[in-house]
């Protein structure tokens with residue numbers, strides 16, 4: 001059942017009652033339009049009109065956000081690929097070393113990771129290196145005794 005639909009007449013649903021100052025079951029007395037109904041609090045008996053939240057607009061908005069996120073994602077990915085290729089090209093002649101947690105890696109070091117493949121160190125921290133792999137940037141441990 002779509003969320004943006006009124007509960008049928010005589011059905012009860014949870015809504016806020018101002019008079020009770022609490023969430024109460026309200027019985028639907030009548031539909032006054034496609035999006036509003038007259039409802040009655042089951043506890044205090046007060047009647048009020050209830051309108052559906054504008055779910056349509058919200059759904060459209062959400063879809064838009066998803067699309068934006070998807071295109072950002074692909075843009076991010078292609079800029080990542082460009083970065084990876086540029087870095088690989090720059091280090092074309094340097095020798096890669098096998099990754100190990102006991103290794104000590106420098107900036108621009110070419111790393112051969114058994115699982116992620118070839119990568120280039122983009123950032124060096126005390127115990128971690130930021131490595132650009134063909135699919136994404138990963139933080140790997142190093143300097144581990």
Ligand SMILES: [Zn+2]
Nearest residue numbers: 017020041044
């Ligand atoms: Zn009430």
